[in-house]
Amino acid sequence: MVDIFATDKLRKAYPEYQQFIALHLYPLERQLLSIPFSEASAILEEKRTLARAMGLWAPYLPAEEGHIGLTMLEFAQISELLATTPYGHYVFNCQAPDIGNIELLHRHASDEQKQRYLKPLTEGAIRSCFSMTEPGHAGSNPLLMSTTAARDGDEWVINGRKWFTTAADGASFAVVMAITDTGTPKYERASMIIVPTNTPGFNLVRNIPVLGDTGDGYHSHSEIEYKDCRVPAANLLGAVGSGFRLAQERLGPGRIHHCMRWIGICERALDLMCRRAVERDMGDGQLLADKQTIQHWIAESRAEINASRYLVLHTAEMLDRLGAKAVRNEISAIKFFVADVLGKVLDRSVQAHGALGLTDATPLSYWYRHERGARIYDGPDEVHKSALARSVLKPYLNLQDQSVK
Amino acid sequence: MVDIFATDKLRKAYPEYQQFIALHLYPLERQLLSIPFSEASAILEEKRTLARAMGLWAPYLPAEEGHIGLTMLEFAQISELLATTPYGHYVFNCQAPDIGNIELLHRHASDEQKQRYLKPLTEGAIRSCFSMTEPGHAGSNPLLMSTTAARDGDEWVINGRKWFTTAADGASFAVVMAITDTGTPKYERASMIIVPTNTPGFNLVRNIPVLGDTGDGYHSHSEIEYKDCRVPAANLLGAVGSGFRLAQERLGPGRIHHCMRWIGICERALDLMCRRAVERDMGDGQLLADKQTIQHWIAESRAEINASRYLVLHTAEMLDRLGAKAVRNEISAIKFFVADVLGKVLDRSVQAHGALGLTDATPLSYWYRHERGARIYDGPDEVHKSALARSVLKPYLNLQDQSVK
Amino acid sequence: MVDIFATDKLRKAYPEYQQFIALHLYPLERQLLSIPFSEASAILEEKRTLARAMGLWAPYLPAEEGHIGLTMLEFAQISELLATTPYGHYVFNCQAPDIGNIELLHRHASDEQKQRYLKPLTEGAIRSCFSMTEPGHAGSNPLLMSTTAARDGDEWVINGRKWFTTAADGASFAVVMAITDTGTPKYERASMIIVPTNTPGFNLVRNIPVLGDTGDGYHSHSEIEYKDCRVPAANLLGAVGSGFRLAQERLGPGRIHHCMRWIGICERALDLMCRRAVERDMGDGQLLADKQTIQHWIAESRAEINASRYLVLHTAEMLDRLGAKAVRNEISAIKFFVADVLGKVLDRSVQAHGALGLTDATPLSYWYRHERGARIYDGPDEVHKSALARSVLKPYLNLQDQSVK
């Protein structure tokens, strides 16, 4: 929690989450890391029930609906806390991709869609997924999509192949991005459609091994074939052709969520590194903590994490105040800056643990594998850097044009 | 200027400094960079007169004394602006080491000392220096000092050798750090004494070449021999043995000043890199700006500078609110974090300019040389990292101790 | 193959291995990467039979015993080839830890030991393991060992706990390092003892998950409890107290093996990156190969791999010529230099592949996880760096001592 970003709401909620995690989640870590999601699920369900009972469920949802109603800036700080343990977000129904779908449906779903999909999702009765990335296309260029949704009478007929659809295994519905019109301007060609996963033609081909872990259930990333997959016309989310716009709206806050999650992971990795440093006797009369190299790793991590947090919280503050469009550059910047810090801090903490860091004795191994994707998903860092640079360079190019005249 | 850190005072002052610099200082840069300080001095004096006339002089001094009276958090943001051109701080009487001495005398000088030294210094009528670092001792350990001041009747007799005493050449007085008592606890052995530079025994041995530049006047770093140098007992600053305490007090805010100065330099280096990128035709139908490498340099610089600014301003905000002692860790962190960013941004901008970046056509060459010391002076980065780490590790070590019991 | 290091023997053997790998191993990769070792074993056994039949088996063994009889310098270059595919070394009976044990037994085993353990190991009829690292001790300091072997009549009674004993699962015997005498000088306290894995008291506790992969059989790292584990006195390898000396002898060449293996992995990762670069259409009229960032990754990888190869081959050449002791510094240098290059090249290749790089479609994911340990095992890089530095500094310290006199 950063002093000047602390509100009364946050000051109250923060220690409640802190305590919940310390009491109910850290002690479960080693067990949860050693079993598949299908087994972990029952244990987690208990904790979810408790979270609901304690009024800590989905704190980003409005106060008028009985939730805490945190702003982005407030929630970001809670999100960091939740990220310090692998299933933290899940227990409070704050997990991607559901949180993104909840926000999406909250704003753009019809009343019927809300009743049918949003309500149970909000309550944690079902799970969902978001099906956008396709194999064979640069994920960073949304215009290269091949999946189509053709209107046939009162139905959309979807054909195509998606992959890295997170948490599709066991989800009740997918929000699918598909080309609905190739004749329009390129940013108006795609639409989002809600597809119940039990629809014929929704074929979950496989869970993809991600750095060796195929996973299952919520904890998986699937390849999905859409083969003449028919859903009612009413399953369209928002207007025809609004897919890219809605995706942008979803991705901005989504990246803030990711970044705060990464910062939470960093804090824990640093905490583990410090514990290790004071526990490890080097056999030469010194602790590992006395060695200059680990001291520098700790100091650099401390400074980089602080810098990351300020960058992200200021972006969240601006997003709350000025809207998502105004912070596009900031969001590109935090995406690659924090992903880089995450990689460095995890690597240092693993190295500080030696062989132990590779085992499942700490969550480091889990994160080391599951967060390597941070520099890839939601647009590889290379793409975000070029996008930010082009934006920074724009006024200079205009200057050039004027000086030519 | 960062929105949430902008006060009314700052909102008014900021554009005034911006305009002054754009109109009166940027156009002088190439000329000033090609002549010694002794020649530049007259030109700068004109600008100083103008700054005074416009009410922009020493804005960190109290409003009740006729200045703008900026807080640390406010002044830090002006300081960044001033740093975008080599003599920016000097023109507004905000230059180190005078600003540090002004703050020091403001708090700890006797009335007589204030009248005699502080007043003309504040008015810009004289210059001063701060004589602490010694050759042959690790600068990072203030306990390794050899210079002594022995009380002899109504006088202090100073003997020793100092170096890297910035701006001693032409200064009217030095604040000298010397051991006054070797029998006391080690942090109470040193005192600060005001030594007019025309005192017999104050021998300016040479101006030291710093990366090839010996410089002169304000723009120099001297080696000084104190040989039976006698000053009145009344020249003692503060209490006997208070030297280290006063030095700490001076160094904390001093590091914030340095960091904001570095950030200003970074902003200008990034600005120059962007200008270069859009001007340089690569001869293959592309501008330098179209190349991915420079795009990444620009994006990384943008993100790193923003991160640095937030880190430093939050530290300044905390310092204003909680005092210097409370932000010791933060100050260590900004010292090495921003010095590192400074090095990277300058290096990228030089490389982007090619051979031109090595010439005096831009201020890059000047900064590349004069700011290499950023990772060394005021404690090398390595020392700050270890200090921060030890502080981060302290609660873990206590934890260990308890678990042993 | 490096021209000036190519001998006639190597010139003949090199393309034979190259062809074998291309024909018989690359095509199996995806299958092998998706099944446990217990399933892969039968397929690999076929290839091993073929390798034996073609005279490519264990080429580092002497010509007079019917093998190719390569020198370290020659074998190093073959080893690089074998490393370009995950089971390359295994198929030719060149895999660690067996190759190290073969070299060890070849030199130090009694005739009976050779007959009983070395012969079937050489023939590939059995597998072995090397049990040295212990949990709870800094692996880099061999003096911190707790496992003991006490002489009781005609038997050694071993007690202790080891971990990261590679390939213990399914091995026929272990070479165990244990303290046999605590009263002698510290480097003469340990001995090596051969322990058949079916000895009562040899308890394989578990296979340790390494970055999520528990593995099985040859492809695993075990935790082993030695509990009153009794073996005949004749199972001692070499003299009592010779453990450290033998370990040193084993580790030097072992590190050259590791390094050449890493270089082979790098070559393949670079190859995969290049293939990816020319296959990936960026959708903007350019291939990934046209982008400056991947070009720089490719160029830097190319230069770093070449540099690594020269460093290692020159070390191998010196080891053949001057013996292991003479190249201690060189071996420390290659250990951390090549491990660092390995990490960078793998990371770049994964990033260049995007999400695909995280899947099992290429061996990158396998290596990314299984070679993270390269910077840890056989002494963490930090320890090798300090060791090398102390050796470099030694003559300077002597200089100091003399100048004092």
Add this chain to the structure above:
Amino acid sequence: MVDIFATDKLRKAYPEYQQFIALHLYPLERQLLSIPFSEASAILEEKRTLARAMGLWAPYLPAEEGHIGLTMLEFAQISELLATTPYGHYVFNCQAPDIGNIELLHRHASDEQKQRYLKPLTEGAIRSCFSMTEPGHAGSNPLLMSTTAARDGDEWVINGRKWFTTAADGASFAVVMAITDTGTPKYERASMIIVPTNTPGFNLVRNIPVLGDTGDGYHSHSEIEYKDCRVPAANLLGAVGSGFRLAQERLGPGRIHHCMRWIGICERALDLMCRRAVERDMGDGQLLADKQTIQHWIAESRAEINASRYLVLHTAEMLDRLGAKAVRNEISAIKFFVADVLGKVLDRSVQAHGALGLTDATPLSYWYRHERGARIYDGPDEVHKSALARSVLKPYLNLQDQSVK
């Protein structure tokens, strides 16, 4: 000297140069670094006379002309030695750009040109320069040249502007690269012409400050205006239109010279860092040498320098054996690899020296400034990386083309 690259000639010459440098050049360093070339010149001339007398002059020239007649591979190893002190190459007439011009004239000059220009240059009676780079054009693209040489009767009339013409100040002639025909294929448009510097129209505009050092004489880089500068037709070097070809021929070996020079500088910087480490008492009972950070700097520098040397010597060996064209990729690789190592080693050594490293007490400050250009001149690293990558990627692109058919 690398064992396997040591010839009898080299084994004899190496210690002679080593001794000369130790006896005659190291002791002069501080003096030479503090005075302009015009003052240093007389001192250096004495040493040059001595070098000639001892048979150590220009050892790369043929034995049949009375020199040592070293191959590239042999000379490269001597060159490293010479580079360990700022004027090392100069004293033995091995300095750029003269050595490059000597090689050029040796191969391509007419008998008359040899008599008039090569002979006195070889003897060290005169100096020369090479005038290629132009302001306003990307130096990395030789096709972007603007300087022209028009044939007018028996004369060439040269017009244009060059800069960073090294050592033009005081040189007797320049080899000028100019466009002689714009109608031919682009790589045949330029020619090289010998221009005595006293020719009317050869106007040395200024010596350019390079990181603050304007220098003079041999130690300078000039901007030169060619204004209707007329020289006899016979001053053409080689054939009309052969300029680029000759430049390529000159640049390949030139880059090997640069790289070996950089390695020599690195060795000295490492040596200075080690000396500093054992001399510096940290005041906490430890020497600087006992700190892990400097140990790692020393170890990393040791490994990187060794790697650099092998890379460059193998390139030299291949160049001797296979010709310059065959090692184009290797030359690109060493250019950026060694320039990067140079930057890192110098930076570490400066940092290890603290403030002292910025002064002229060691040659570090000189190199830190004068070798920043290493990543820029002779093609910026970015250009070499892309060139190497394109070459590495070529066979893959061909593969692609075939698979399409």
